[in-house]
Each structure stands twice: as C-alpha cells, then as structure tokens.
Amino acid sequence: MKSFRLVWANLRRKKVRTTLTIGSFLVAFFLFGLLAALRMGFQGGAGAAGADRLNVINTVSLILPLPFSYRDRLLQLAGVKAVTHATWFGGIYQNERNFFPQVAVDKDTWFEVYADYTLTPEAREAFLRDRQACVVGRSLADRFGFKVGDRIPLRGTIWPGNWEFNVAGIYDGSQPDADTSGMYFRSDYLEEQRAFGKGTVGWYVVQLDDPEDGVRVSKAIDELFSNSPFETLTQTEKAFAASFVKQMGNVELLILSIGSVVFLTLLLVTGNTMAIAVRERYGELAVLKTVGFSDFRVLKLILAEALLIAGQGGLIGLVLAKAMIPGLSRALPMLGVLYVSPLTFGLGFVLALAVGTAAGLLPAVGAMRLKVVDALRRV
C-alpha cells in the first residue's frame, strides 16, 4: 500500500493520544483473553467432556450419595459399556488456601472410562498395588512440587481425621485444556477408613456403547431407580460440568455482561478519539482530495488508521493475556485450568479489528463526504 507511510505518519502525529488509544484496546483485549480463559476454567473442561459418558447423581442434590449397589444394576442396562464411580473428599492440604479437588475413585475402572487421562503403566500398577495410593495431575504436581513416592497428608473435612496418601504417579491430559489440577485416590481406602457413609458413592459415570444413545440410556437409568429412596438424575458429562459451574452463579452471563460493557465503552472512546483526530485534519484531507485522492481512498486511509490502532492494541493485549494467564492459573488454582486457546486468540484479534472498523467508520464516512471547498475555507 503506497499510502501506508501517510497512515503511519498520521498515527505518530499525536503520540500520546495514539498510545492511549492503543492502550485502551490493549487493556480491553487483555481483559477479553482473561475472561475467555476464566470462562473455560469455570466450565471445568465441559467443552472437552466426553460425549460417550453420562453422569448419574442423586436427584435431590449432587452432595447426596447413591448406593454402591446401583453399580451392578447400571451395568445390566442395554447400551452401557462400563460403569465407574467417584466420591468428593474435600480434604485440606496444610491450610485452606491450598485447595485442590480430591476424589475417591474405583481403582479398576476409573482410568478405563477416563482414557483421556494418561498414566504410565508403572504408575497404573503402583496405583493398583497400594491401598493408600493416589495419582496427582500434572499442574497440581507442578504447583506443590509433588513427586512419585511423596506422601501427601490431608485433614478430612467431610470425614474428619488425618489421611495420608502415597503418590503413585502423575497423570496428564491428552487435550491442552484438560484439567490436571486434581488428585484421585482409591475408594476402597476411603470405604475402609471413613466413619459414616459406607456403601455409598458420590456419583456414577456411565460409559455408553454408542454416544448417540445418550438420551435413551439416561431415561432408562432414571426410570430404573424411580420411586426408590435414592432417585437419580442422569445427564451428559457436559451438562453435569455446567451444572457444577451454575452452583457458583451464572458465570457465563457475568462474563458476557462485563465483556459487553467493556467493548461498548471502547467503541465510544475510540470512535470519539478518531472523530477528533479526523476533525483536526479537515484541511489536510481537503488538500489530499485536491491533489487527486478520491473520496473512497480517503475513507480507506482513515479506516486503515483505526485498524492499525485496534490491531496493535488488540494483538498486544491478547499476547499479554496468553503470556500471563498460565501464571495466574498457577497462583489461583481454584479457578481451574485457565487457557487462551488459538481459537480465542484468533476470535479476539478479529473482534479487535471489528471494533476498530466500527469506531473508525463514522469519522471515515465524514472524511469521505468532506467537501473540498468548505474544508479549504477553514484552513
């Protein structure tokens, strides 16, 4: 573009103003990256939830248990490939600030059903061998420096007392946004040590033969246990994860509301700045038209300025978010896995350009319609 030098020179005309406008895009798109990562974190990997898995919980509440005897009855249902179970433990490691999820799982079936978590054969064998064994996620291990062979003491809250676990292995996720911030240990250890709740589990996970068969199997499960003391609510893993998030409020709406307000403000501020910048240059724009720049070319010049401002600010903001979010994720593990995906990054950049175009459009149209004779009179 032969006129790029003109566009660039115009941006450097009022350096402070340009820097501040780029800065407002930077802040807005840093926030965009952060909010998008938070949304992903709150969804708890709902996006990556297995399509072939159903979660069965107590219909009254997630915190109420289900009988262990349901396992065999679930396995007998048509369309069910495998069944595993899990129970929330809720222990404290050293102090309350060191929160991380701990879940008691069936040692034989959990990692069969959750094949998207990867464990080495040695770790798997160690987990099966030792009743007090546990496996920790990669991000949890990084956070506290846990290594294979370490002993993790937890203070029970639901089941009081001091509990100790041996790290048998570290699991990873096959997807980049997989949640590896938790710890799994053997349910038989919990069953043996706990004072109450024996013979129950927190929830069941049912693996389907055919992911398309989810609706029918869900209905069959809930009908099977209807009119019993422990009625069930069966839903897809994605819906289960979403209902987990809803316990904290409508995070999606909150994020969307904050994002909308930020972008509307950005649009108004940038639009106003561009309008002032163009109004100050009416005389120069008239000169450009006098020497032969067409109305459309003048429009493109102004839009190019707006796009350059938006593109630079948006890009820097997104890069900063991408660079800083892993640190934030480590510092605030209760927020889950925070991650700026390439899709979020691309979407953010396109959004920055769209906001830039929208902000520059009115001033650009004004410049395009500018009458040379009128503008020259003002010089």
Next chain:
Amino acid sequence: MVSIDGKGNGPCLVCVRNLDKIYTRGSEEIHVLQGLNLEVDAGDFVAFMGPSGSGKTTLLNLLGGLDLPTSGSITVAGDEITHMSAGKLTSWRARHVGFIFQMYNLIPVLTAFQNVELPLLLTRLSKAERRKHVETALAVVGLADRMYHYPRQLSGGQEQRVAIARAIVADPTFLLCDEPTGDLDRKSADEIMDIIDRLVKEYKKTVLIVTHDPRAAERARVILHLDKGVLMEAVKAGA
C-alpha cells in the same frame, strides 16, 4: 491570447462559457459569478485581481474542478468538466491541475520529499520513478538540499516552494495559484514569483493566479479584474 468576450476566437486551453455561480444562504441568493466568459491559451500567465468577495477564489475553484457551477460550462484541454461525476473529476484534477495555496497546506507529519510525492502516489510510477520526479521538482524550486526536512523546519518561503514542487511534480496541464504570496514577506514573495515566472517562461506552463498583490500581478502577461462576479477588463501587464 486571453479573451473575456466569449466569442470563441479559436482553440483554447481553458474555455469558460456563460459561467454562473449562485450560493444560497437561507432564502437569500448570492450571485458570486455572473455570465462569465474566459479563454486562456496554453502557456498564458493570467492574474485575477479584485476586492474581497468578488469571486476570484470561487472562479479558481471552479476552474480546478473543486466546485461545480450553477450554470455554464468549463472546458479544459478538450475535457468538459462541468458535467463530470465526482470520481471522474477527482482523477481529472490529479492529471491536469496543480494547486498552490496561500497557506501552503503541506502535511506537517510528512517531509518535503513525502509532501511532493503525494500526487504521484496516485500514479502507476515505480518507487524509483517517483523519487526521480520528486527530486527534479524540488530541484526546480531550489530545495534539493531540504528534501528530508519537515514543514516546521522550513521558512514560509521554503514551505511555499515545496507546495509549488508538489503542484508541478505530476506535470499538470495548468497551475492554479490562490494568493501564493499572501502570507510571505516581500523578499520571499519575489522569490516565489520568480519561480512561477520560470515555470511559465522555461517550462511553458499555463498559470492562473489570484492575488491582491499588484507586484505579483505585474508578473503576469494579462491582468483581469473581477468585480461583483463580472470580469471587467483585460489589461496586458505593463500596458
């Protein structure tokens, strides 16, 4: 030859016929130009003089295709410009007209070189060709050594010389100068008029200039007086 009688004695570079320009302010109509006729041949140097509000700048704007007349016609080098679309008029302007303004109107964030290069950005010339043209234009106005200076680093006279270089760089059919010496001291004004003189005599440029300055007008071959929108007389300079 310059003629204002509208009889059309022969082929002319700039031919103006029965030109009217009326501005409307509310219910009031202001007749800025009334039935104006003018013929200017290639290579002529014409000065328009007259009191403020007599329509000099309006006439210049119409001749340069910056404004449209209420009625009448303007033909330049065979192109009737009064009925051109805005887009065609813009490209016609780029090809045929070089403008020089009283306030220079340089882009302050561009160097002298970049300011002069502006009209060439609309052409298909390569970067090297554009550079050659710009250097030549700046050499003609004696500013080859100030190429990379910004307008704020130049005197008023030098800024106007850059403006002249910008006006001539694309080798237009004619130059329109609106009070080119109006913002300059006597010495700088004389230097500017010397350059315009050279453009007419050495480079055979056609120049139409609006001025209040009699000394600047004296340089022209013909001085035309405009009063209340009517061209009153044609006087050969020095006669």
